[in-house]
Amino acid sequence: MPLSARRLLRDLDQLPHPARQRTLAATACDLDADDLRVLLDGLHAGDSFARTVGLRIAVVAGDVGHVERCLAGPETALRGHAVGAAVRLGVPAVAAQVDTFPAAVRRKLYGAVRGLRRTELADPLLPRVRARFGDAEAVAVLPACSGPVVAAALPELSYAVGSWGALAHRHPVVVLDHIEAELDSTPRARWPEMGFRLGQVLGAVAAAAPDRVLAVLERTEGLGMPSAVAGVLARHDAARLLRVLLDPRRVGPLPTGRALWRALLGCADADLAALGRVLRGDQVPGFLRVLPPARRAAVYAGVLGERDLVSANVPFSVLDELPRAARAAEAERLLALRGVADDPKARLAVAARTAWAKAAPVLAEATRRSTADERAEAYPLAIAAAAGTRDPDSFGTFLASLTRLRNEQEPVRAAALTALAEAPPWLIRDADVPVVIGLVTDATEARDRSWLSDHAIRTLSTRLIREGAVSRRQALVDGGVAALERLGETAAWLDLHRLNHALPRGAEHEVFAALRPRIDAEARQGRFVVALSLAAGLGKRAWDMPELQAFVDRARRAKDDRTVGQAIGLWLAAPATRGERVEQVLRADPSTITFHAVRKVIARHRTDLLDNVFSGPLHGRFLRRGVRHIPFFHGCFHAWLPRQNARYVRLLADFARNKSVPLHERVAATRTLRGVPGSAAALRQLVRAEEVSIAESAMAALAWTDEPADVLPDLIAWANTDRARVAVYAVGRCARFVMPEPLGRMLEPLLTSQKVTSRKEAVRLAVEHRVPGAAAVAAGVFRAPSQHRDVRRAVVSACRLLLDEPVAWEILAEATTDERAVATAVVETARDAVPERHRARYAELVRAVAASTDPDTALRGLSVLPVWSRWDTGGPGVLVDLVTDLAMTATWRQAVWALAAHAGTTDDPAPLLAAARGLLAAGETGGPDRDLPARQRLLELVRVVADAAVAGPGRPLAVALSDLLTDVEDYRDAAVTLALAAAPVERADPAPLLAAHALAVTPVLRWRASRALRTRLREVVHRLPQDDLPALAHALAADAPAFALAVAQVAGTAGGWTAPLRDVLAGLRAHPDQDVRRAALDTFTVAE
Structure with missing residues (x-):
C-alpha cells in the first residue's frame, strides 16, 4: 500500500527533529516514482508544514518537477527553500522566474547560485537581474558567472561591487586585469583611494598569480602592504618580496609574523638584517627566534650595527636568542659600555647572559x-x-x-x-x-x-x-x-582552563588519577569543584572518561545551584549522549528547563520533549510550585512541529497579556514571539496593548512572522501614528517579501503621511525596490508643496539609484540650489556609488554646490570636489577664483586644499600657478581684522603642495611652484620648502638637495631647511641601505654642510656612528662657517 501523506505526517509527529530528517531521507530513497508522486501530491495539498516536508523529500529524490511546483507556492518561506533546491538540482526555470520573486527570495537565489557555483544559471541571470533590478543586485550574481561574462560586465559594474575579495577569489585573472587597467587610468595621486579594494584583490589572487601581484606592489610603492599577501608571496619569491617590503617609498605598517619570517629564510643574512632594522625593537627577539641558530649572530649584528640595545630600544631578552658563545661575547661587549655598566638593572640583565x-x-x-x-x-x-x-x-x-x-x-x-x-x-x-x-x-x-x-x-x-x-x-x-x-x-579551586591544549594524548587519565583523591574527598562532602574544573579543562577528552563523567553526573545533584548548572552543561556536552541524558535531566527535575544547556538540546535535538515542557508542571528545585514559567527559545522553530509552534505562541501570548507578570518579562515574551511560525494573529493583538513597550515590541516582531507580506498593510497603517518610529523600520523588512508592483500600491499612503519618517522611508523603499514609476514617485514627493527638507534630502539620496532616469537629474539639479540641508545631500553621495558613465555629469552637480553663494554649503562641496576632479573640467577655474578673491573669506582655505588636490589628480600645475600669480599680484588689504591675506593664502597653498609632494605624486607640482617663487625675494623660504619637499630623499641622491641648499641663501633659511630634511629622513632611514646616508652626507659636506650635518645626525642616531659618519662630523666640526661648526660641535656621538 502506498505511503500516504496523512500517514507520513502522523509518523513524523512523535519523532524528534533529527529523526524526522532521517525518516524523510529514507522515505525519498525507498519510494518508486509513482508512489513518490502520489505522496508529494498529497503533501503539497496540505498545510505549509506538509508542503515543506514534500519539498525536502523531493530534493532528496531529485524530483525537479515538484521543486518547480514549489517555486510558485503560496508561502514565501517555501519559495525560499525551493529556490535553493532548484539551484542545487540545476533547474533552468529558476532563472527565468527571477522577475516574479520578491527581494528576499531573490537574495536566497543569488546566495545559492554563488555558493553552488552554478555558472550555467548565473550567466543568463546576470543581464536579467541588471535590467530589472539594477546594478546593486546584479553584482550579487557576478562571482558565479563565467570568466568572459565577468570580464565584459565588470567595467560597468565595478562601482557596485561590495566584496572584491570574493569576486577575485572566483576570477583572479579577470579581476587582476581590471585592477591593473584601473591603475593605468587612475592618476597616481588618487591611488591611495584604491588601497582597500587593492588589498582585497591582491590578498585573494596572490596564490594564483604571485608574479603579477608582486608587479602591482612594486608599481604601487606608495601604498601599504596588505598583510594577507605577504606570506603567500614570500613562499613564491622571498628575495623579490623583501625588496618590496624594504622599498623606502612604501608607507604603512610592515607585515610581520612567524609565518612570514619563516618564508623569508631563503634570503641572505644581510637582507634579513635589513628587515630586522625596520622592525620595532620588541619584535626583534621573535624575529631572531625564527632563524636557525647558526644565522642569528650575523643577523643580530646587522640589525644592531654600531648601536647598543638601550639606544636601539631592543629588549635584553634578544640576547637569549643567540647561540651560547655569541651570547656571552655580546654580553661582555655590552658590559664594557658605560650606558650599561652605569645602570644597575641593565648591568645585571646583561651579566646574566655571560x-x-x-x-x-x-x-x-x-x-x-x-x-x-x-x-x-x-x-x-x-x-x-x-x-x-x-x-x-x-x-x-x-x-x-x-x-x-x-x-x-x-x-x-x-x-x-x-x-x-x-x-x-x-x-x-x-x-x-x-x-x-x-x-x-x-x-x-x-x-x-x-x-x-x-x-x-x-x-x-x-x-x-x-x-x-x-x-x-x-x-x-x-x-x-x-x-x-x-x-x-x-x-580551594583549580584553574584547569584549556588543560587539553597542554597535555599529550592519553595523559588526561594520569591527571585524573592524580586528582582522584581530592575529587573523592570533595564528593563525599557534596562538593565537585575539582571534578568539574577538570571536565571543563579537558573539553572533548572528558567525554570518553566514564569515571569522570560519573562525578559530573553526581554533581547534578549537588547542593549548590551554580554547581548543578555547570554540571548539567558539561554532562550534556557530548553529542552522542546529550539526547538521552537531557531526558534524564528533565525527568528528574522539570525545573532544570531554566538552564540554557537543557533548553538548547531540547529545542534542537529532542523536540519530542517540548510537549512535556509546554503541558506538564515545571516546578522543582529551581522553580517553586505556583510560579508560572515560560522558557524562552530563539532561532530553533524550524525544527518544531506546527502544533508545537502553535502551543508555544499561545503560551507566550497569554504570558504577555498577563498583567500580574512584571512588565519586563511580558516584553521579553513578546519579543520571543518574533520568528515563531503562526504568531501573526497573537502579535496583532499585542500591538494594541496599553503598554507602549509591549505594543512596540509586538510591532517590531510582526516583520519577522512567517509571511511578512501579509502584515505589511497593518504596519503601514501604524506608520501614520505615534508608533511610526517602530512601524517604518518594520515596513522596511516586510517590503523585501513583496513584489515591486503591489509594493508600490501599498506604499502610496506613506508617501503623503503626516510623519516625516514615514515619507522618507516610503521614498527609499520605492526606489530601492524599483516599484513601477519609481522616478516619478520620487519627483512628486520632492516637489510636493511645503515638503519637509529631510524628505527632500531622502529623495536626493535615493536618486543615486535612478541616474539612468532623466527626472533624477532634474531633481538633483534643483537640489543644488535648494537650502543648505538639501544641497549638501548631493555631495554626500560617494563617488564609488555613481556609475562611471554618470560621473562627469555628477561632478558638475558637485561643482555647483561648491560654487554656492552660501559659504557653509560651499564648504561641504569643496570638501569633496577633489574626489570628482578626474571628471570635472570646470573645477579649477572655480577654485582659482575662490582662492584669489580676497573678499571671500569663508571658503578660501578649503578651496586651497581642493585646488592642490585637483592639480595632483590631473598632474597639471597650471591652476596652481595661476592661483599663485593671482595672489602675488593681489594688493594686500588692510584692516583691524585682517593681516596680509594674500600672503597667508599663498603660504597655505605652499604648505599643502609641499605636504603632498612628500608622499611622491605631487613632486612635479612642487617643483613648478618652487620655480615660480624662487625669483620673489619675500617667498624664498617657501621656494626652499617646496624644493626640499620635492627632493626624493629615499634615493639618497645629492643633486636635488644641493639645488635646494643653493636656494637657501641665508643662515636662517638653511637651518630651517635642515630641520625639515631631518624630519623627512627619519621616516625612511630604517628602510635605506646602511651605506646610502653616509655616502650622501659625504657628498653634501663641501657645498651643503648644513644638510650634510642633518643627514649625519639622522644616520648616526638610527644606525650608530660608523667611521664614515664620524669622519663627516669631524670635518664639519672644523668648518669655516661658524654656524656649521657650532652645530657640529653640539652633535655628540656618545651620550655622557
Missing part, C-alpha cells in the same frame, strides 16, 4: 639582596641563565641551590616559579624531580600563596607531563602529576 661560570656568582649575590623587588628581579634571570647553559647537570645543580625560596615572600616566589615553568623541561633530570616537587610543595604550603604561583605550578606540571610522555621518561610524568596533585590538595 658565561655561566661568570654569571652564577653575580646572580647568586643578586638573589640575596635586601629588597624583595630586587630578588624578584634576580631569580628569573638566574633561572633563565642556568637554563641557557643547556646542560642538565648544571641546571640540576642550580635547582638544588634554590633552598632560600621556601622562606621567600610571595612576589619573589611567584616570579621564580614562573621562570622555572618557562625553562625547557628536558633539562630536568630524573634525579631533580624530587627537588622540583619540593619547591612546589613549599609553594603550595605557603600562607601568602597567590594565583600567580598556582598558575606557574599548573604550567610547570603540564609541561613536565608532556615532556615525559614525548620522551618516554616516566619520572617526569610522575613529577608533573605529583605537582598537580600537590596543587589539588591545597587549592
Whole structure:
C-alpha cells in the first residue's frame, strides 16, 4: 500500500527533529516514482508544514518537477527553500522566474547560485537581474558567472561591487586585469583611494598569480602592504618580496609574523638584517627566534650595527636568542659600555647572559639582596641563565641551590616559579624531580600563596607531563602529576582552563588519577569543584572518561545551584549522549528547563520533549510550585512541529497579556514571539496593548512572522501614528517579501503621511525596490508643496539609484540650489556609488554646490570636489577664483586644499600657478581684522603642495611652484620648502638637495631647511641601505654642510656612528662657517 501523506505526517509527529530528517531521507530513497508522486501530491495539498516536508523529500529524490511546483507556492518561506533546491538540482526555470520573486527570495537565489557555483544559471541571470533590478543586485550574481561574462560586465559594474575579495577569489585573472587597467587610468595621486579594494584583490589572487601581484606592489610603492599577501608571496619569491617590503617609498605598517619570517629564510643574512632594522625593537627577539641558530649572530649584528640595545630600544631578552658563545661575547661587549655598566638593572640583565661560570656568582649575590623587588628581579634571570647553559647537570645543580625560596615572600616566589615553568623541561633530570616537587610543595604550603604561583605550578606540571610522555621518561610524568596533585590538595579551586591544549594524548587519565583523591574527598562532602574544573579543562577528552563523567553526573545533584548548572552543561556536552541524558535531566527535575544547556538540546535535538515542557508542571528545585514559567527559545522553530509552534505562541501570548507578570518579562515574551511560525494573529493583538513597550515590541516582531507580506498593510497603517518610529523600520523588512508592483500600491499612503519618517522611508523603499514609476514617485514627493527638507534630502539620496532616469537629474539639479540641508545631500553621495558613465555629469552637480553663494554649503562641496576632479573640467577655474578673491573669506582655505588636490589628480600645475600669480599680484588689504591675506593664502597653498609632494605624486607640482617663487625675494623660504619637499630623499641622491641648499641663501633659511630634511629622513632611514646616508652626507659636506650635518645626525642616531659618519662630523666640526661648526660641535656621538 502506498505511503500516504496523512500517514507520513502522523509518523513524523512523535519523532524528534533529527529523526524526522532521517525518516524523510529514507522515505525519498525507498519510494518508486509513482508512489513518490502520489505522496508529494498529497503533501503539497496540505498545510505549509506538509508542503515543506514534500519539498525536502523531493530534493532528496531529485524530483525537479515538484521543486518547480514549489517555486510558485503560496508561502514565501517555501519559495525560499525551493529556490535553493532548484539551484542545487540545476533547474533552468529558476532563472527565468527571477522577475516574479520578491527581494528576499531573490537574495536566497543569488546566495545559492554563488555558493553552488552554478555558472550555467548565473550567466543568463546576470543581464536579467541588471535590467530589472539594477546594478546593486546584479553584482550579487557576478562571482558565479563565467570568466568572459565577468570580464565584459565588470567595467560597468565595478562601482557596485561590495566584496572584491570574493569576486577575485572566483576570477583572479579577470579581476587582476581590471585592477591593473584601473591603475593605468587612475592618476597616481588618487591611488591611495584604491588601497582597500587593492588589498582585497591582491590578498585573494596572490596564490594564483604571485608574479603579477608582486608587479602591482612594486608599481604601487606608495601604498601599504596588505598583510594577507605577504606570506603567500614570500613562499613564491622571498628575495623579490623583501625588496618590496624594504622599498623606502612604501608607507604603512610592515607585515610581520612567524609565518612570514619563516618564508623569508631563503634570503641572505644581510637582507634579513635589513628587515630586522625596520622592525620595532620588541619584535626583534621573535624575529631572531625564527632563524636557525647558526644565522642569528650575523643577523643580530646587522640589525644592531654600531648601536647598543638601550639606544636601539631592543629588549635584553634578544640576547637569549643567540647561540651560547655569541651570547656571552655580546654580553661582555655590552658590559664594557658605560650606558650599561652605569645602570644597575641593565648591568645585571646583561651579566646574566655571560658565561655561566661568570654569571652564577653575580646572580647568586643578586638573589640575596635586601629588597624583595630586587630578588624578584634576580631569580628569573638566574633561572633563565642556568637554563641557557643547556646542560642538565648544571641546571640540576642550580635547582638544588634554590633552598632560600621556601622562606621567600610571595612576589619573589611567584616570579621564580614562573621562570622555572618557562625553562625547557628536558633539562630536568630524573634525579631533580624530587627537588622540583619540593619547591612546589613549599609553594603550595605557603600562607601568602597567590594565583600567580598556582598558575606557574599548573604550567610547570603540564609541561613536565608532556615532556615525559614525548620522551618516554616516566619520572617526569610522575613529577608533573605529583605537582598537580600537590596543587589539588591545597587549592580551594583549580584553574584547569584549556588543560587539553597542554597535555599529550592519553595523559588526561594520569591527571585524573592524580586528582582522584581530592575529587573523592570533595564528593563525599557534596562538593565537585575539582571534578568539574577538570571536565571543563579537558573539553572533548572528558567525554570518553566514564569515571569522570560519573562525578559530573553526581554533581547534578549537588547542593549548590551554580554547581548543578555547570554540571548539567558539561554532562550534556557530548553529542552522542546529550539526547538521552537531557531526558534524564528533565525527568528528574522539570525545573532544570531554566538552564540554557537543557533548553538548547531540547529545542534542537529532542523536540519530542517540548510537549512535556509546554503541558506538564515545571516546578522543582529551581522553580517553586505556583510560579508560572515560560522558557524562552530563539532561532530553533524550524525544527518544531506546527502544533508545537502553535502551543508555544499561545503560551507566550497569554504570558504577555498577563498583567500580574512584571512588565519586563511580558516584553521579553513578546519579543520571543518574533520568528515563531503562526504568531501573526497573537502579535496583532499585542500591538494594541496599553503598554507602549509591549505594543512596540509586538510591532517590531510582526516583520519577522512567517509571511511578512501579509502584515505589511497593518504596519503601514501604524506608520501614520505615534508608533511610526517602530512601524517604518518594520515596513522596511516586510517590503523585501513583496513584489515591486503591489509594493508600490501599498506604499502610496506613506508617501503623503503626516510623519516625516514615514515619507522618507516610503521614498527609499520605492526606489530601492524599483516599484513601477519609481522616478516619478520620487519627483512628486520632492516637489510636493511645503515638503519637509529631510524628505527632500531622502529623495536626493535615493536618486543615486535612478541616474539612468532623466527626472533624477532634474531633481538633483534643483537640489543644488535648494537650502543648505538639501544641497549638501548631493555631495554626500560617494563617488564609488555613481556609475562611471554618470560621473562627469555628477561632478558638475558637485561643482555647483561648491560654487554656492552660501559659504557653509560651499564648504561641504569643496570638501569633496577633489574626489570628482578626474571628471570635472570646470573645477579649477572655480577654485582659482575662490582662492584669489580676497573678499571671500569663508571658503578660501578649503578651496586651497581642493585646488592642490585637483592639480595632483590631473598632474597639471597650471591652476596652481595661476592661483599663485593671482595672489602675488593681489594688493594686500588692510584692516583691524585682517593681516596680509594674500600672503597667508599663498603660504597655505605652499604648505599643502609641499605636504603632498612628500608622499611622491605631487613632486612635479612642487617643483613648478618652487620655480615660480624662487625669483620673489619675500617667498624664498617657501621656494626652499617646496624644493626640499620635492627632493626624493629615499634615493639618497645629492643633486636635488644641493639645488635646494643653493636656494637657501641665508643662515636662517638653511637651518630651517635642515630641520625639515631631518624630519623627512627619519621616516625612511630604517628602510635605506646602511651605506646610502653616509655616502650622501659625504657628498653634501663641501657645498651643503648644513644638510650634510642633518643627514649625519639622522644616520648616526638610527644606525650608530660608523667611521664614515664620524669622519663627516669631524670635518664639519672644523668648518669655516661658524654656524656649521657650532652645530657640529653640539652633535655628540656618545651620550655622557
